[in-house]
Amino acid sequence: MPEVKLHGVDFKKIKDSGQVFRMWEPEDGVFYINAIGRRLKIESKPHGVYVFHCPDEEYKRIWTPYFDLDTDYSHYLKCIRPEDDYLLRAVSCGLDMKILRQDPWETLVSFIISQRKNIPAIQKSIELLSKRFGERKDSENGEYYAFPTPEALANAALTDLRACSLGYRDEYVHLAARSVAGGELNLESLRFADSAELKDALTGLRGVGEKVANCVMLFGYHKLDAFPVDTWIRRVIDTEYGGDFPPESYKRYAGVLQQYIFYYARKMKGR
DNA sequence: TGCCAGGCTTCAC
DNA sequence: GTGAAGCATGGC
Numbered sequence: 332m333p334e335v336k337l338h339g340v341d342f343k344k345i346k347d348s349g350q351v352f353r354m355w356e357p358e359d360g361v362f363y364i365n366a367i368g369r370r371l372k373i374e375s376k377p378h379g380v381y382v383f384h385c386p387d388e389e390y391k392r393i394w395t396p397y398f399d400l401d402t403d404y405s406h407y408l409k410c411i412r413p414e415d416d417y418l419l420r421a422v423s424c425g426l427d428m429k430i431l432r433q434d435p436w437e438t439l440v441s442f443i444i445s446q447r448k449n450i451p452a453i454q455k456s457i458e459l460l461s462k463r464f465g466e467r468k469d470s471e472n473g474e475y476y477a478f479p480t481p482e483a484l485a486n487a488a489l490t491d492l493r494a495c496s497l498g499y500r501d502e503y504v505h506l507a508a509r510s511v512a513g514g515e516l517n518l519e520s521l522r523f524a525d526s527a528e529l530k531d532a533l534t535g536l537r538g539v540g541e542k543v544a545n546c547v548m549l550f551g552y553h554k555l556d557a558f559p560v561d562t563w564i565r566r567v568i569d570t571e572y573g574g575d576f577p578p579e580s581y582k583r584y585a586g587v588l589q590q591y592i593f594y595y596a597r598k599m600k601g602r
Numbered sequence: 603t604g605c606c607a608g609g610c611t612t613c614a615c
Numbered sequence: 616g617t618g619a620a621g622c623a624t625g626g627c
Contacts, residue, residue, distance in 0.1 A: 349608060446609040452625050453608080498623030503610085540610050561608035593608070 333383045333390040334376070340400060341427035342373055342381075348594055350550045351431055352441055352454045353461075353478075365461075365475050367397065367434050372472040384472050399429045399553075407555070407584040417571045418588060421595035428590055431550060435518040436511060437478045438551030439533070442543045443503045452496070459495035460484075484508035503538025510536060526554050549586040558585040563596045 342362045346354045354364040360375040371394060372384035383390045395401060404427075411418050440460075445453045457478075464479035464487055484492070485508040492501040510516040516536070521529050529552060533544040541560075548557035558577060560568070568576045577585040 442608075445607090447607055447622080448609095448624075449607040449626055451627095455625080493623090496624060498625095499610095499621095500623085538610065542609060546608065559608065562606085563608070597608095 332385070333387050334380060335383065335390075336378070336380050337400060338379065339404060339427050340398060340429055342375070344425060344428050344594065345398070345431065348425075348428060348590060349450055349597070350546075350590065351433065352450070352457050363472065365478070366437070367393065368468075368477050369393070370468070370470045370472045370475045397432050399432060402429075404429070404587070407587045410580050410584065411588070412578075412580070417567070418592065421591040422588075424598060425591040425594040428594060430553065430555065430587055430590060432553050433550050434478070435521070435547065435551035436481060439507060439518070439536075439539075439543075439547050440478075440484070440504055442546040442550075443507060443536075443538050444497060444500055445546070446500065446538075446543065456496045460492075460497075463491065463495060481508045481511035485512035500538060503536070506537050507539070522552060526556055529554065530557075545586075549589075555584050555586045556582060558582075558589050561593075563593055564589060567592055567596050 343356065345351065346356055346362060351364070351366070353366060354362060356362050362373040362375075364371050364373075369385075369389075374382040374384070376382060383394060385394065408422055411422065413419075441453065441457055444456050444460075448456070461476040461478055464483040465476035466480075468475055468477050484504060487505070487508075489501055489505060492504055495501075497504060507516075511518060516532060521532055524532065526548060529548055530544050533539050533547055534541065539547075543559075545557040545559035548554040549559060568574060577588065581588055
C-alpha cells in the first residue's frame with residue numbers, strides 16, 4: 332500500500348471542484364472515489380503524506396495519471412497577467428487543484444446530466460443511475476456500483492432512466508448510450524483527435540452543446556484549452572472582465588484557469 | 603415558496 | 616447569427 336509524500340495536490344479541493352461527482356469525504360482527511368471501474372480510499376497523514384489503499388502498481392499506473400500527480404501546475408500559471416487581480420485571487424484560493432483524467436464515457440454522461448442541475452442533484456442522479464444499471468463490485472475499500480456501461484444504458488427502458496431523476500435528459504443519455512454501444516461514436520479513438528475534431532464529434536450528440544462538450548474535453552480528454560462557460564463563469568466574465576474572456580495569451584491553458592475561477596466564484600458565494 | 607442550477611433544442615426574426 | 620421560450624427536477 333503506497334504511502335507517499337505529495338506536493339501541489341489538495342484532494343478536498345478536487346472533491347469540491349465540480350469536475351468529479353463520485354468522490355466524497357466521510358471523515359476529515361479520508362477520501363473515497365469511485366472511478367474507472369475501481370474504488371479508492373485515500374487517507375491523509377501529517378506533513379503532506381497520503382496513504383493510497385491500493386497496490387503500488389495501481390497507484391503508479393492508474394491513480395498518478397488520473398489525479399495528474401506528476402504535473403507541476405505553476406507552469407500553467409505563468410501566462411497570468413500581473414494586473415489580473417481577480418484571476419490571481421482565484422488561483423490563490425484554488426491552489427493545488429488538479430484537472431483529472433476521467434473516463435470519457437462517464438464524463439460525457441455526467442455532464443449531459445449536469446445541465447440545469449446543481450451539484451448535489453447531479454451527484455444524486457449519478458448514484459441512482461449507478462445503483463440501478465452499474466455492476467455491483469467488491470473491493471478492499473468496500474462494495475460499490477461501477478458507473479454503467481454504454482450497453483447497460485442503451486438497453487435500459489426510458490422510464491427506468493427517468494426514475495433516476497434525469498428529467499428531460501433521459502432521452503439524451505439514452506441516445507448517447509446507443510450511439511457509443513452501437514459503435515457510431517468511438518470515444519476511445521477520439522483520444523487521438525485534436526480539439527476541433529473532438530468537439531465536432533461530441534456536439535453531434537443530441538443534448539450536447541458547447542458547454543457540455545468543453546467539460547468532456549477538459550475532464551475526460553485532458554484538453555486544457557477547452558473552456559466551459561456555465562452560469563458561474565458567465566457571471567464572472569460579465570462582472571469582472573467586461574464580457575470578454577479568455578484573452579489570447581490565456582487560451583492554451585484556459586481550461587485550467589477556468590477551473591480556478593469556477594471554484595473561487597462558488598466559494599465566494601457560499602461565504 | 604420562489605429562484606436557480608457546470609444548458610440545450612426549437613423557433614421566430 | 617441572435618434572442619427568447621420551454622424544458623423536469625431538486626437544492627437552498
